[in-house]
Amino acid sequence: MIEIYCVLFFICGLIFGSFFNVVGLRVPKKQSISYPGSHCPNCQHDLAWFELIPVFSYLFLRGKCRSCHTKISPLYPIMEAITGLLFAFTFYKLGFSIELIASLFFISLLVIITVSDIAYMIIPDKVLLIFLIIFIIIRYFQPLYPWWDSIVGGIIGFSVLYIIALISRGGMGGGDIKLFFVIGVILGTKPVLFTLFFASFLGAIYGIGLKLLGKFRKGTPIPFGPFISISAVVSYFYAHIIIDWYLNLFI
């Protein structure tokens, strides 16, 4: 039975992922998320129903607009597939529970800000604010232990990032700082710190990778949002296990 639900959550994730692409690409440009309908950004050709099927349309169209043959960004199907997989995984881990609602919203936020950060290097305030309100409501009904860890987590996440931004002088965007407040509210203190640690680690590996490939350019900003998102998901499911394991090494 659980397999059927996982498949359903996967399909829902694909559809929502497609919607999150739209939100992530339109909200920073202050465009409506409902009007106009999806169209090719190059030739404005309105997409027919069979061009709107998550992942499959991209494969079927071989990554090109049907009308003008401009390449479609692989970011669309990738984010759809990731959302589908994460929705299925989170149901598999949590089953039907209030925490499932928290995790689905959390994944939604992270997918949206990943899209907008990759596309524009922006994490929109509007998106952060809406999700912050949702998370406060969820953590009221499904509190962390102790309940005030949401408040402490938010403040610590925000403060540590703020200090890093001051020291690095612009190495960290304002959106990243506010995002860590929101992550702290949903995850609590230890996991939010783990998120920062792991995101920095992934960012460093990416930087080294670029250097080895000779693609590193000094002064070119790298969007930190995708690394934060990957780390936040890992942290959501595994931070406590990883932290306990690490601390046990010293006992």
Ligand SMILES: [Zn+2]
């Ligand atoms: Zn086109």
